[in-house]
Amino acid sequence: MEIEIKDLTVSVNDKKILNNFNLSIKKGEVHAIMGPNGTGKSTLSRVILGDNNYHVDSGDIIVDGKSILSLKTDERARLGIFLCFQNPISIDGITNSEFIRSAINANREKPVGLYEFIKDMEKEIKSLSMKDDIMHRNLNTGFSGGERKKNEVLQIKMLKPKFIIFDELDSGLDVDSLKIVCDNINDYLKNNPDTSVILITHYTRILNYIKPDFVHMMKDGHISVSGDYSLASQIEKEGYNKTSIQEEVNSVE
């Protein structure tokens, strides 16, 4: 999927969160977005999915050549856009399998067959080293932080999106779980090479597992500096506010 975010300015209660944000993503590219708290990284993810709490003041989000701003959240999702939530919510009374099956069927004319669905889900549950009963448990209810993140990746493997936004994927994951999750994501990206990715993160740790093609640093609601993986290393070494990066920011601005 190709994504172009053009001059996007977004506000909440008249406070600007994104300010002339620009980003272009080609099919199959992985873009990491880094930055300190409060720079608008998570806002970006929710605006792409059409969260009504955010008002787009100007600019556009173009997916495969068409603006998606007029589309509702579910319509954007059915195009193949997937947000892997930082804190996935839990809902008592809806089983995991019921939820995922509903999401699959939302994009199909003919509902997925029960046997086919269970077979696929069991395979992916195994590959993510999740407990067998995860299918029948209520959606994220009583799940640990790691199980919730794995459950997000399980949904990716079942729903097969074309553009994935990972919001702080590594938060709540221990080292072993992080490796399992990232192995599964890499496996998915290898099998679906046109899938585009935005990887929002504070830390470079996850970039050791999922290698980005581009690294961007966000500041004041827009990308202040872009580079390759070496930029992440520089941020890790010097921090977001150190001189060398700041000089580049100034030169870009």
Add this chain to the structure above:
Amino acid sequence: MLNKIKIGDKSIHLENNVYLLEINKPLDLEINIDKNNDTKLVITAFNNYNLKININDNANLIVNSLNIDNSSNIEINLYNKATITYNHSVSSKIDSINNFKINHLESNSQSFITNNGVNLSNNKLFFEINGIVPKKLNNIICNQSSKIINFNNGNSKIIPNLVIDSNDIIANHSSYIGEIAEDELFYLLSRGINEDKIKDLIYKAVLSGKMDLKDEKDLFNQIING
């Protein structure tokens, strides 16, 4: 396996077992759980009823109750070391008034009352829950939690009362009335599920709530999906 209760007597005794009470016409019934029994009662109700439940010493009762378009008055009397876990779910498109009175009559008794409702139309849906703990009782737990989701512009009300005269007690209550929670809606929409299907899912979720459905699972699903 569900043991169906034959309606006829005004007062019945339930033993160590799982029972089904089907209420299709107005009903007044007293249910007694005798000493040391561990009982589960499944209720499906399509008409109004009054229940008085006496839970005797060291007895435990779990109730999973699914109510469609009706009203109910439920009085629960708890004796020494008696425990009640009552999950009461209501789907209503006509006025529905549901009153609970939980009398902790002796020490070491525990009550966990959950009321969940979906108000489908412009009707009333009321839950009034009175947890009563008199003086001189010790080691009491008296908890109540209520939630109503409005699918339309219905008049929903929750009145949670804890009348506590004892000092040795854990008591909690929580209430929520509103539309589908914004974060739940966004999460489900973000997976491509449309609003109509989300209402179906939330309807089932609210009515199933925290119930640990076993023998009654198919029966409840059939009613909810029907």
